[in-house]
Amino acid sequence: MSANTSRQPAGGSDLSSGPGQAAPSADGTPGAVEGATKVTDGSGRSARRFWSSRRIPAALAALLCAAVVGFLLYDVVAVRAGRNAMRWRRRLAEELATRPLDDVWMIVGAAVAMALGLWLFLLAVTPGLRRLLPMGRPTGIPGTEDVRAGLDRRAAALVLRDRAMQVPGVQSAQVDVGRRKVKARAQAHFRDLEEVRADLDAELGEAVRSLGLARQPTLAVRVRRPKKG
Helix, strand or coil: CEEEECCCCCCCCEEEECCCCCEECCCCCEECCCCCEECECCCCCECCCCCCCCHHHHHHHHHHHHHHHHHHHHHHHHHHCCCCCCHHHHHHHHHHHHCCCCCHHHHHHHHHHHHHHHHHHHHHHCCCCCCEEEECCCCCCCCCCCCCCEEEHHHHHHHHHHHHHCCCCEEEEEEEECCCEEEEEEEECCCCHHHHHHHHHHHHHHHHHHCCECEECEEEEEEECCCCC
16 A cells, blocks of 8 residues: 655655664664564464455355255256256266366366365465554553454555655655555655655654554665656
8 A cells, every 4th residue: 555745846866775774763863663573462462464254255155156056956856856957967977977187178177176266265264454454452451452453554654654744855755555564755855865864764663653553564765856857
């Protein structure tokens, strides 16, 4: 998720800081975000991602299985009642009995079935809801042991972009917030690039910590001059 905003243009070089590089704070002490760390609640448990209920894939899979089983059960009951089997079942049985295993359609069918099964398996074992960042659980407050909060990545990007625009010299800023990394790109139309980058590092480092995320993402800041013309 990303957010960006701007003010107006002028020159060409850039300056960047990679993840894990310490950012000086306003009082001159090294600060900001170094490495990804987990925040634990009062019981010592680490905060985990939110799980999606997967309602649409589950409903589609259930409807498809119900339709296939219903057709097959109806045909079996019809055959037991003395009627002929449906044409599609006779054709399917004939194809399965006569086609060799190395036939292209057998391979394609097996690949599709395997891909569908793998997709359903991944949906079952992965949390989903990638747009939500888990926040740290409150500690020392009675009755909040089971409280869980999440922050939308787009909202976090907007907050960080607004903080970036408060740094003197920043003309425009764009912030991308991922689950493990925050990337900030800014254009500075006055002041030295090194000074703007240092102030931006400190400002965004403090802003990232103030979000209260369970896992503090690494911060990468890049500052450059606006392109001429």
